[in-house]
Amino acid sequence: MLLQPTLETLRLRVAPVDPILAPAMLDYQIRNRAHLAPWDPTPGAQFFTLAFWQSRCRLRVREWQEGRCASFVLQARQAPQQVIGTVSLSQIQRGVAQYAMLGYGLDQRCEGKGLMFEALQAVLAFAFDDLKLHRLQANYQPANLRSAALLARLGFQIEGRANQYLFLDGAWRDHVMTALINPNFDASDML
Numbered sequence: 497m498l499l500q501p502t503l504e505t506l507r508l509r510v511a512p513v514d515p516i517l518a519p520a521m522l523d524y525q526i527r528n529r530a531h532l533a534p535w536d537p538t539p540g541a542q543f544f545t546l547a548f549w550q551s552r553c554r555l556r557v558r559e560w561q562e563g564r565c566a567s568f569v570l571q572a573r574q575a576p577q578q579v580i581g582t583v584s585l586s587q588i589q590r591g592v593a594q595y596a597m598l599g600y601g602l603d604q605r606c607e608g609k610g611l612m613f614e615a616l617q618a619v620l621a622f623a624f625d626d627l628k629l630h631r632l633q634a635n636y637q638p639a640n641l642r643s644a645a646l647l648a649r650l651g652f653q654i655e656g657r658a659n660q661y662l663f664l665d666g667a668w669r670d671h672v673m674t675a676l677i678n679p680n681f682d683a684s685d686m687l
């Protein structure tokens with residue numbers, strides 16, 4: 497099985513989620529509680545505990561081993577002990593689909609510097625060149641202008657709108673649906 501690699505960019509380490517990172521993941525979530533709340537599920541009672549993040553990290557490792565998900569954390573090269581963001585390729589489908597869902601979040605203090613754009617360029621290359629996926633999908637709430645701009649800059653195309661698509665922050669939220677196709681997909685890799 498392919499080992500989930502650490503991706504290196506100019507300013508970032510984009511590292512696989514690992515249980516050793518659970519304290520840093522918890523710290524990231526606590527620091528960004530209000531910032532992430534509008535775009536995430538309402539946290540359960542255990543969400544802001546170390547035990548939850550240890551268990552969540554173990555699950556993400558298992559999902560990678562089963563070929564279902566690739567979850568990364570973002571760390572500044574200058575301060576790698578802190579988690580400053582997350583990126584996931586989830587719901588990986590093989591067979592005739594060969595697609596995945598892209599998700600991401602960035603520390604509020606790190607917005608406006610092009611860091612997520614930098615991280616996602618590396619993750620998209622990994623998804624297409626290493627995982628050999630054909631298509632990535634990413635959906636955002638219409639009010640999420642930063643997410644919309646990020647996806648547009650990466651070349652994602654709007655494909656439609658899904659009414660009441662996800663139950664986030666206590667209500668069903670409409671989403672804009674976008675996708676990016678791998679221009680170099682080789683169908684013989686599937687066979």
Ligand SMILES: CC(C)(COP(=O)(O)OP(=O)(O)OC[C@H]1O[C@@H](n2cnc3c(N)ncnc32)[C@H](O)[C@@H]1OP(=O)(O)O)[C@@H](O)C(=O)NCCC(=O)NCCS
Binds near residue numbers: 602613
């Ligand atoms: C969505 C999110 C990741 C976008 O973060 P971001 O920092 O705006 O994204 P980018 O990495 O594309 O950076 C773009 C910004 O950096 C600026 N920038 C500075 N240097 C840059 C560089 N070298 N390259 C690119 N952009 C740069 C751009 O001008 C832009 O700033 P502006 O919007 O103030 O003009 C972030 O807002 C977030 O985590 N939000 C909460 C969670 C969330 O919404 N998740 C997604 C749910 S769908």
